[in-house]
Amino acid sequence: MEQPPTFAREQHRRDSSMNAEQARYDRQCRYDRLHQMNRLRDVGRLPRPIDIVDLRGMHDCRRILNGDAVLPRCVDLADSAYLAKLDQFEAEEAERSGKGYYVPDWATYTKIATVANMTEAMDRYYKSERLNRPDGTRDRLIASNQEEYDAKGFACIASYHDSVNGHSIYVRQAEHGIDIYSSNYA
Structure with a gap:
């Protein structure tokens, strides 16, 4: 039952x-x-x-x-x-x-140029009045970005308010030199 x-x-x-x-x-x-x-x-x-x-x-x-x-x-x-x-x-x-640092979604960036080195990239895409401040700012920024680039294979060299075109600028390893990428939106 x-x-x-x-x-x-x-x-x-x-x-x-x-x-x-x-x-x-x-x-x-x-x-x-x-x-x-x-x-x-x-x-x-x-x-x-x-x-x-x-x-x-x-x-x-x-x-x-x-x-x-x-x-x-x-x-x-x-x-x-x-x-x-x-x-x-x-x-x-x-x-x-999972990498422990920000990795851009490269599909949202456009390759805009290729340069020989970090100094050329900074000269072309970083606002000169900010880059050329006194007290070694230029050398310090270039060295810092070069260090990040060497460690990760890419680096953000200018945020949208520091770049000459108003977009975030990244550098990335290329076959010959360094590729410059610009975000598709600010």
Whole structure:
């Protein structure tokens, strides 16, 4: 004869269904956040200039990712191809962030020149009034950027407010000399 369910068994059954529901909710939130992060990255990779619609989309993504707006349900958990794409995106981001220092998403940068050395790069792309300040500023900045370049294989030689073109400027190893990259947006 079957015994009636006890309180403990009934509680265990409820807890199991709550845990499964919580796991599904957590998975949905994870993929929705990855979707927003991927959208933000994709706008930066557009081959054309960013327009007002793109800027609004970027602003909305940033608000969602910063917790200033509600995270919408936008990913179908049954779409395994898209989930695989988001998993690949997550792995790429983890690899970039796992280095212990910022690594640019090179797809959002444009190669603008090749120079012979760090001094030439700094002379061409760093604002001269800032580079040529007194007390050895020039030598100190060039040495610091050269050290970073030697350690990582790339270096940010000018932020958007220090560069002559108003964009972040990076140098990267090239076959002959040093390649100069400019961010696609300030």
